[in-house]
Amino acid sequence: MSEYILLIAVIILVCLMLRKAFGKLGMPMLLAFILLGMVFGSDGLFKIYFDNYAVVEQVCSFALIFIMFYGGFGTSWHAAKPVAVKAVLLSSMGVVLTALFTGAFCHFVLKINFWESMLIGSVISSTDAASVFSILRSKRINLKNHTAPLLEVESGSNDPCSYMLTVVVLSAMTGKASGGQFAYLIFAQIIFGILVGVGTALAAWYVLSKMKKPKDGVDTIFVFGIALVSYAAASLIGGNGYLSTYIAGIILGNRPLDNKKALVHFFDGVTGLMQMLIFFLLGLLSFPSKLPQIAGTALAIALFLTFVARPLSVFAILTPFRCPLSQQLLVSWAGLRGAASIVFAIMATVHPAYMKHDVFHIVFFIVLFSISLQGSLIPWISKKLKMIDDDSNIMKTFSDYSEEVPVEFVQISITPCHGWAGRAIKDIALMPELLLVLILRGKERIAPKGDTVLLPGDTLILSALSVRSEITCSLTEVTISKDSQWLGKALAELELEDEKLVMLIKRKNKVLLPHGKTKIREGDVLVLSQI
Template structure:
């Protein structure tokens, strides 16, 4: 047992080391993980024998749950909303078109059996959220026309459709599958996937809103359990568990949660660990000696998928929206294959359905091709297509993003002879640029207004410009766009959510502490404090 623990620790440390090396060399780290697995495997140096596809499929399924959940949790809906329609079409209709085109190519050109061809197309039809997120973050690719948000939402949401296609085709290949069965399967997958995902998110957000004073890590453990519950709850009812996990993550990640940044960072690290696990297991399961035999076929599929099937589906969907050719070419190039394709390939391998071709090793080669060629050149292609926007910040497309707000909280105890005791806040003469944001009165937490009376024994929290300090207040931002009904109104007339207060107003390059007479203008950014 101790030896196994030592080996696992060594593998994780090696993966972390490779992560640093690959970042410096500009090589996608997932490629390093899979090669490390091959090095440890049967054909490698350490000769570790592992060929249990059933166990690998179960491990990879659990790993993909968290990758899917994080795909939603880490997406900033406000940034993604303008391109949500395009992203959803790419993640549904785009998956169908890509799968169909790839399947027809395998059937007509490579002479595979028809349903086996369709199965290969389905397995390879989705793009990899973890890879796209990783590359956009690490290379800070600030893309024009909300392209980053479109890619994140598409890659995060298209795996459920690919999974459903693979399940349907495997059922057809087993025989006895009727049109009625097809309709029932699709309806169950979609309805229960959406229903359980939404219910889990609403329940999870409700519980988290009442866990304000929970101990460190309790909220993280709770959200972890919600990811598992969303998948299992949908799957047990015949729904699409991956769809439920993605929706639960998307809704919860865009709620005003306490410690959201730490939650996103936790799932970012967890997703990285899951990627290490999946790609290392893939390399361990693979036989490099088997790759030369499938290279001609796999290389042909990879080329067709990259240069024909993916661009065909992207242009068919985005052209009616009058998206520029440059944007469509970049979206086409960004269709990286990764963890989901691997999991679905293992799912097909463990299924009793007979396939003539080595589907598993074909997918290995295509994923290696995709992450090594497309992933490495994504930044280069963005620059060549003039899609880099120097005035935007790709980090805003992730739900853990927040501007660095120079605010400090100061706590003062109101003693018996304090000059503010017994006075209303609006009658108190305080120092300039200070704002009373919270009163701690016994166990009560009061967000004050001008008529609130300060009492002896109160602990009052004042805000001033300086670094942020955590005193149990949650900060969020509201950007005032041209359609905001608040434009031209003084803060005293703005109806805010309960227990909320405008803490800071950022206008162009200036940061100011507002008061009730401060008039809101277009493009202002309001920093809101909530208990």
């Protein structure tokens, strides 16, 4: 027993070291976990023989629950709302089109059996949330035209559709379902998945709102359990568990929870561990000696998928929305395949349906190709297509800014028309419990005294007590576009909810502290607080 525990600990520590090394090299860290699994596996250096597909399918399906849930939990609805329709179409019709195009290529060009071709197309039709989230967030890639939230929402929500197609094709291969049964299967997967996800999230939100100052991580454990309930409850009644848990994550993640920072840190750690677990197990399960046998077929499918099937699907959906060509090209390229595709391939392998080809290793090869080539080049292609944007829409809490000491600092610039310009500090009435601690005057640092006169150009640093841990305030960013209903209005003219306030405005490279007469311009990023 101790030997196994030590082995697991060593693998986790090596994964963490590889994560840091691959990050410096600019390569997707998930590739490191797969390669490490291959090193420990049957054909690797440590020769650990492992071929239990059924166990891996169960473990990886469990791990995907938390990856899907946190994918929704970390998605800002304010950022996703402008691209919601596009993302939903990409995650549904885009998946179907990709599966059909790829399946047709396998059947008519590679001469693979029809249903087996459709199975391969279905299994690899979705983009992988773990791969996309990992690269976008680890590289801090901020993209124009709401492309980052488009990719995140699409990759987080299209696994359920791929899973549904895989189930349908496997049922057809065994001949156990009629047309009416197929229709009901699709209906149940979508409708029950949505209903359970929404219902579970709203019930959880009601319970969390009634908790008074949750301690000892009770709320964290509760949300952990809710992620499992949303998946299991939907699956038990024939719904799509992955769709359910993703929707539950979106709803809870966009509610003003009292302890959201702790939840984010917890699920960051859990999701990171689950990603390591999935990709290591998939590498361990593979037999690299079998890859040359399927390399030709798998490479042909990977190239067709990357350069034909995915772009055709993306352009068919995004062109009617008049999306820029550069955005469509980037979305096409960023359609990474990952753990979900391999897990679905394992599901097909353990299914009683007969398959002539080694679907698992074919999909495994395609995922390696996708993560290593496409994933590594996403930052470079984003720059070449001029899609990099320095602004980002990220939901934060006050406690994200300072945790080390119970004091917060704010900065004020004194302009020539500022009310404090030319006045001594002793003549200025500061709010109670607010202290002026430093004056920056050019390169000079001045300790303030009562008779110190403030001059135009001075920068003042003031301190105040930190917000107590039980008081939280969610911050969201809203970018003002050409068609925004707020464009050209003064802040005093905005009709905001009672619990919301515009705290600051980011205008190009400047940060403005707003007042009632401040006019909103195109491109402004409004930071709103919500109690």
